[in-house]
Amino acid sequence: MPLFAGPQKLKTLQVGGQKVKEGWLWSGSAWQKVYASVPPFSFVEEFNTAYPDSLGPAWTFISGTKGRVVSGHAVLATTGTTGKVTSWHRPTGIVAPQDDVVVKFRMTAPTPYGAATDNETVIALRCTDDASINDGVWIVLMGGKSRIFTMIGGTQAARGTEGTYPLDVDLEFRAIGRTYSLVRTDTNAVLTSWTDSGSATLVDAAHRAFKVALTGNYPFLQKQYNSPAIDRIECILPGASDRSLKRN
Numbered sequence: 001m002p003l004f005a006g007p008q009k010l011k012t013l014q015v016g017g018q019k020v021k022e023g024w025l026w027s028g029s030a031w032q033k034v035y036a037s038v039p040p041f042s043f044v045e046e047f048n049t050a051y052p053d054s055l056g057p058a059w060t061f062i063s064g065t066k067g068r069v070v071s072g073h074a075v076l077a078t079t080g081t082t083g084k085v086t087s088w089h090r091p092t093g094i095v096a097p098q099d100d101v102v103v104k105f106r107m108t109a110p111t112p113y114g115a116a117t118d119n120e121t122v123i124a125l126r127c128t129d130d131a132s133i134n135d136g137v138w139i140v141l142m143g144g145k146s147r148i149f150t151m152i153g154g155t156q157a158a159r160g161t162e163g164t165y166p167l168d169v170d171l172e173f174r175a176i177g178r179t180y181s182l183v184r185t186d187t188n189a190v191l192t193s194w195t196d197s198g199s200a201t202l203v204d205a206a207h208r209a210f211k212v213a214l215t216g217n218y219p220f221l222q223k224q225y226n227s228p229a230i231d232r233i234e235c236i237l238p239g240a241s242d243r244s245l246k247r248n
Contacts, residue, residue, distance in 0.1 A: 073230065076216035084217045114224065120141060121141045138150070163192030168231070172184075
C-alpha cells in the first residue's frame with residue numbers, strides 16, 4: 001500500500017534511523033494498514049537482439065517448438081510443421097516477491113510472418129517457477145479477441161467474458177487479490193476481467209512466476225502464420241514504474 005507526502009509516493013519510510021516495513025493506523029474500531037514497503041522488483045525484455053532459436057538468454061524454454069527473436073519481436077520458430085504448434089517459455093528465475101503482480105506487454109503483427117487469426121499468444125500468471133503449465137491464470141489473445149482462462153491441476157476453464165485487445169498499445173494483465181483483468185494503459189479501459197469468488201486459483205508463495213506461450217503453423221508451400229508477436233514485456237508490482245532489471 002503506497003503512502004504519499006503531497007503528490008509524491010514514498011518509497012521508504014524511516015523512524016529514528018530505522019526503516020519502517022509497515023505502518024498501521026487505529027480507525028477507532030480496528031487497526032488499518034496504511035503503509036507497506038516492498039523490495040524493488042522488475043523484469044523488462046525489449047527483444048532488441050535477434051536470436052534464431054530462442055527468446056534470448058533471459059528465457060528458459062519449457063516445451064513445444066522453440067521461439068525466436070526476429071525484427072525486434074518474439075515469435076514462434078517453426079520449420080516444416082503442417083499443424084499448429086505451441087512454444088512455452090518463462091523468464092529464468094523471475095519470481096515476484098508478493099502475490100499481487102502485473103505483466104505489462106505490447107502485441108504487434110508477427111513480422112515477417114503472416115498474422116494468424118486462429119493462433120493465440122498466452123501470458124500466464126500465478127505459475128510455479130518450473131517447467132509445469134498445470135496451474136496458472138492465463139490471458140489468451142487471438143485474432144483481436146481476449147479471454148481469461150484458468151489452468152488448475154491441468155484442467156483448463158474459460159472465465160469471465162470475451163473481450164478485445166489492440167496491437168501496438170501497452171496492455172497490463174493484472175492479478176490483484178483474486179481479481180484478474182486485462183487493461184489498456186493509454187485509456188485505462190478494462191478489456192476483460194474475472195473475479196475468482198470461489199477461490200479456485202492458487203494464490204501463494206509457490207505461484208508467483210509468469211510464463212508465455214506462442215503458437216503458429218507452417219502450412220506446406222504457404223507462408224508461416226503466427227500468433228500475435230510480443231514486442232516487449234515486463235513484470236512489475238502494482239503501481240510500480242521503476243525498471244531495475246533489463247535483459248535482451
